[in-house]
Structures are given as structure tokens and as C-alpha cells.
Amino acid sequence: MDTDQLIRTLAADNAYRARPIGLALMLALLAAAPVSLLIFFAELGVRPDVMTAMHNPFFDLKFAVTLALAASAIAVSLHLSRPEASLRSFGWWLLIPAGILVAAISGEMMMPQRTPMMTRLIGKNSMACMTAIPAMSLPLLVGALYGLRQGAPARPAVAGAVAGLLSAGLAATVYASHCTDDSPLFVATWYTLATAIVASVGALMGKRALRY
Amino acid sequence: MREREDEWTDLMRSAISGDDAAYHRLLKAITPVLRAAARRGLARAGQPVDQSEDIVQDILLAVHLKRQTWDTNAPFAPWLFAIARNKLIDALRRRGKRIFVNIDDFAETLPGETPEPTASPGEVTAQLQALPPRQRDVLQSIAVDSTSIKDTAAKFSMTEGAVRVALHRGLASLTEKLRDR
Numbered sequence: 001m002d003t004d005q006l007i008r009t010l011a012a013d014n015a016y017r018a019r020p021i022g023l024a025l026m027l028a029l030l031a032a033a034p035v036s037l038l039i040f041f042a043e044l045g046v047r048p049d050v051m052t053a054m055h056n057p058f059f060d061l062k063f064a065v066t067l068a069l070a071a072s073a074i075a076v077s078l079h080l081s082r083p084e085a086s087l088r089s090f091g092w093w094l095l096i097p098a099g100i101l102v103a104a105i106s107g108e109m110m111m112p113q114r115t116p117m118m119t120r121l122i123g124k125n126s127m128a129c130m131t132a133i134p135a136m137s138l139p140l141l142v143g144a145l146y147g148l149r150q151g152a153p154a155r156p157a158v159a160g161a162v163a164g165l166l167s168a169g170l171a172a173t174v175y176a177s178h179c180t181d182d183s184p185l186f187v188a189t190w191y192t193l194a195t196a197i198v199a200s201v202g203a204l205m206g207k208r209a210l211r212y
Numbered sequence: 213m214r215e216r217e218d219e220w221t222d223l224m225r226s227a228i229s230g231d232d233a234a235y236h237r238l239l240k241a242i243t244p245v246l247r248a249a250a251r252r253g254l255a256r257a258g259q260p261v262d263q264s265e266d267i268v269q270d271i272l273l274a275v276h277l278k279r280q281t282w283d284t285n286a287p288f289a290p291w292l293f294a295i296a297r298n299k300l301i302d303a304l305r306r307r308g309k310r311i312f313v314n315i316d317d318f319a320e321t322l323p324g325e326t327p328e329p330t331a332s333p334g335e336v337t338a339q340l341q342a343l344p345p346r347q348r349d350v351l352q353s354i355a356v357d358s359t360s361i362k363d364t365a366a367k368f369s370m371t372e373g374a375v376r377v378a379l380h381r382g383l384a385s386l387t388e389k390l391r392d393r
Contacts, residue, residue, distance in 0.1 A: 001269075001333070001336050001337050001340060001355050001356060002265075002333065003243060003265060003268055003269060003272070003333065005355045005356060005358070006269055006272060006273075006336065006355065007236065007239040007240060007243065007272065008236065008354075008355065008358060009351065009354050009355040009379070009383070010235075010239060010272060010273070010276040010383070011232050011233075011235045011236035011239065012232070012354055012360075012361060012379065013276065013376070013379050013380050013383055014227060014230070014231075014232045014235045015230070015232075015376065016376065016380045017280070018277075018279075018280040019280075020280060021280065021281065081281055082281045082282075082283070082291070083278065083281060083291060083294035083295045083298060084290050084291050084293075084294035150280065150281075151278070151281055152274070152278040152281050152295060152298075154294060154298060211391060212274060212277075212278060212298075212391070
């Protein structure tokens with residue numbers, strides 16, 4: 001097939017319209033969410049004292065951090081799906097959840113505490129956190145990568161890592177309602193480690209899956 | 213050069229709003245620029261320049277299949293050159309060469325510089341044979357025999373819609389095969 005023939009063929013296919021990437025990503029995440037929720041309700045479930053926990057600002061702050069991570073990672077993912085985009089202009093968005101976390105830690109430091117710092121940091125659920133967040137993230141990550149395949153990222157591994165961040169953010173939001181450790185120190189340690197695992201897996205998977 | 217790039221942006225906008233002729237003109241207009249840049253890249257990597265046409269076709273397919281990632285309010289050229297650069301680097305890497313490809317390689321092509329294709333490109337043609345029969349027949353009919361979508365539909369007793377679907381799927385799987393080869 002010579003190039004003129006190829007051009008004529010592409011022009012004949014001009015009527016085809018791909019789904020916008022935002023929509024493709026949303027649909028793929030919606031399709032993957034039930035799998036993650038199934039893992040959550042089968043293995044973990046919401047903590048029994050959730051109604052009282054909601055009055056604890058540090059319980060609520062966990063959701064602020066994880067939702068900020070999910071939202072900023074979604075925005076950065078969509079940005080990175082364009083071939084000429086780089087992390088340079090939008091990457092700082094990912095610092096928003098870290099900023100909230102730092103503010104929460106300093107807030108907690110200023111309040112009188114019954115338990116010592118290391119006890120709060122180590123908590124009771126570190127292992128559950130480190131396994132549940134990656135396990136619940138995985139279906140979301142597969143979905144996110146599937147949706148983002150519509151895009152054309154310049155650096156597929158970076159785009160995959162950000163897809164990992166977004167799935168970890170969503171999974172951690174659900175997990176936070178199970179976990180009884182509300183100290184921002186616990187969140188900063190174990191949630192961050194779990195998120196880093198998912199981001200690395202995302203980078204590895206994205207490297208192949210997001211090439212165009 | 214600015215003028216040329218503004219013209220591309222206008223053509224792409226018309227193409228996206230459904231003007232097939234504008235799209236054809238745009239692809240025709242960018243091809244010599246892509247060809248010149250592909251040659252320059254190959255030459256710098258010490259590779260025979262007669263392989264440039266495969267790279268040009270690779271870029272054109274990517275432009276086509278990823279055009280939804282172009283923001284219609286942004287200029288077209290930076291988007292195009294980002295895709296072209298990515299594909300050129302990929303092609304050189306596949307040949308075992310790691311070189312730095314500068315965006316300016318594309319931007320600096322003079323409008324007067326319009327090299328003709330040299331060797332006939334083989335990669336797309338080879339992968340075409342590996343497609344599922346229905347996609348291959350439709351692509352063959354539209355691309356090689358230059359039959360219209362309407363006549364292709366009549367020839368294979370398909371609906372026009374089915375021809376369009378087979379055409380698009382064929383182009384998409386062709387690109388996938390080229391990427392994973």
C-alpha cells in the first residue's frame with residue numbers, strides 16, 4: 001500500500017469518532033468498581049463504629065487525602081494522555097493530597113494525645129492496609145489503563161504510574177471507611193506505601209499497555 | 213512556516229467537524245514534512261533513508277487513530293510533531309539505534325522541500341495480509357483498488373455501516389500489529 005493509498009483510506013475513515021478519553025476512563029472505572037467493592041465487602045466491610053467515627057475530624061481527613069489524590073491523579077492522567085503533554089505543567093497537582101496530609105499531621109501534633117506518636121504511626125491495621133489497598137486497586141488500575149489506551153501519552157510508564165495513583169486513591173477512599181487507624185501519621189506511612197506499590201505496578205503495566 | 217501551520221490547524225478543525233476533503237488535504241500536506249524529518253532521523257542514526265516511508269505511514273496511522281487527543285483550541289503542529297517524534301524514536305529503537313530526535317527536525321522542514329517517496333513501503337502491506345479476512349478485504353478494496361465505501365458495500369454485500377466498522381477496525385488492528393511486531 002503506498003502512502004497516497006493509505007491517506008485516501010484514512011480520509012475515508014474520517015467519520016469515525018472515538019470516545020473522548022474522559023468518558024472512556026469514566027466508563028472503564030465504573031465497570032471495574034463493582035469488583036473492588038466486592039473485595040471490600042467480602043473481606044473487610046465498613047467499621048462498626050462508623051457513625052461515631054464521622055465526628056472525629058481525623059477520620060474525615062483520611063477521605064480528604066484519598067479523594068484529593070484520586071481527583072488530582074485523574075486530572076493529570078487526562079492531561080498526560082495528550083502526546084505533547086508532560087508532567088511539568090500539571091504535576092504539582094499531585095502535591096495537593098500531600099499538602100493536606102502535612103497539614104493534618106501538624107494539626108494532630110498540636111493537639112493533646114493519649115497515645116504516643118509511634119503507637120499512632122504503627123497502628124493496628126498496617127498489614128491490612130498494605131494488602132487491601134493494592135488488592136482493591138488492581139481492578140481499578142486495569143480499568144483505568146484500558147480507558148487511557150484511547151490516549152497517546154509521550155511517556156507510557158509515567159502515565160501508567162499516575163493511573164496507579166488514581167486507582168490507589170479510589171481504593172484507599174473505600175478502605176478508609178474500614179480502617180480504625182485515623183491518625184494522619186498512620187495514613188502518611190501505610191497508605192503512602194500501599195499507594196507507591198500500586199503506582200509501581202501501574203508504571204510497569206502502563207509501559208506496555210499505554211504505548212501507541 | 214507560521215502560515216503553513218495555521219492552515220493545518222484550520223484543515224484539522226474542518227476535518228473534525230466532518231469535512232473529509234479537508235482531512236485528505238491535511239494528510240497530503242503534512243506527509244512531505246514527515247518524510248523529510250524521517251529521512252533526517254534515519255540519516256543521523258546511520259540508517260538507509262529508503263526506510264523512511266514505513267515511518268511516515270506509521271505516523272499517519274497514529275495521527276488518524278489518536279486525533280481525539282488533539283485539543284481543537286490548540287495549534288495542530290506541536291501535537292503532530294509530538295506524535296511524529298515519538299514514532300520516529302520508536303522506529304529507530306526497533307532498529308537498535310538510540311538517538312536524540314529534536315522537535316525542530318519537524319518544525320524546520322522548509323515548505324519547498326518536498327521529497328518524493330523512494331522505496332515502496334513494505335511493513336503496512338505485510339501486516340495487511342495478516343488481518344482477519346473481512347477487514348483485509350475491505351481495506352484492500354478501499355485502499356488498493358480505490359473503491360468507494362458504497363461500492364465496497366455492494367461488492368461484498370455488506371451494509372455501508374458494516375464496511376465503515378470493518379474499515380476502522382482494520383486500521384486499528386493494523387496499527388496494533390505494527391506496534392507489537
